[in-house]
Amino acid sequence: MTDSRLREDICFWAKSLFDRGLTGGGSGNISARTEDGGLLVTPTGSSFGRLDPARLSRLDAAGMHIAGDPPTKEMALHEAFYSTRKTTGAVVHLHSTHATALSMLDDTDADNLLPPLTPYSIMRLGKVKLLPFYRPGDPAMGDAVRSLAGRRSAVVLANHGPVVAAKDLEAGVFAMEELEETAKLALLLRGAAARGLTTQQIAELVAVFDVDWD
Template structure:
């Protein structure tokens, strides 16, 4: 199986798993993968992640011209901002997962580090998560906001919209965005309850042991 065929199959398989588990619904969410030749595969605009057809995944060249498949997601500027600014990005996943969106709306979270340090795995897979302000869906300003981070964050949450995570490959991005959603769920479950998260020393130990960009 060619690289492109395998990636098309993986995009559809992972997207369906996320849809079936309620991590995104309707025609929301999108995924992209950078191939070894620099071209991109992207989920098509207006498509449901639960019912993707590998043959209809959008294939774009380096100049973002459509080579095959259906027209791509309107969130192209959001995806390409990560590819252009964060070294080693091989895939980007964007969801409308409920707990992450809910956490983004709370008034007392730190926009520069919106996930509380509740587990070591959130730190290991995500580093610090940036909350970006509300921007209209599809607006190129989304990409501008990510570019403004200059590659310092692999994960952001668009306020009132949803999380976006870049990873070295599709599986890494998938595991990271699922960790983000689970940590957001824990944060909401324990919000205001005086939960004991990781201490400053424990966070530092995780960062040092696993060489995290913190």
């Protein structure tokens, strides 16, 4: 995909997420791999609702900023996914309400933040790791992702928000939407006698769709 088309796609999907209230103000960031091995990244402090394709940050294959506005201050988070999951073509980070709320509850499973409620949450996300709180922009966030050694495509930063790595931008957005909707379901069903997926059903999904479930 050309840089021009990728720039348009980033702005299109970012505005879609913003318009639906999945991240607000100047929160959230997106990066996507370019044909030459570099990255296009949403600028620091920018609003997903009014991105300018020409002002997106352009990084070369070595990670150097070569054009556009300065990139998000959370580049360490993005770079950690690209370096540990070689199939990563895009990273999406939001401050979405329900995933962030789930990260604040004392009884949330840190190894698998989302209960196994629907097949698509498992197929698109695998297990979602809850990471500790870090101040925004702290390079330690990248270290925390690297410590997972590529075993997770999605994490949630406690009291902050979810991050998803995927093969391309569209897949990343779809996976992020699935994460937020499943977190919403989990909160709606708290205290109810809900029927989740069985161990056998999960095992079949993991086997058929080659899901990260270790």
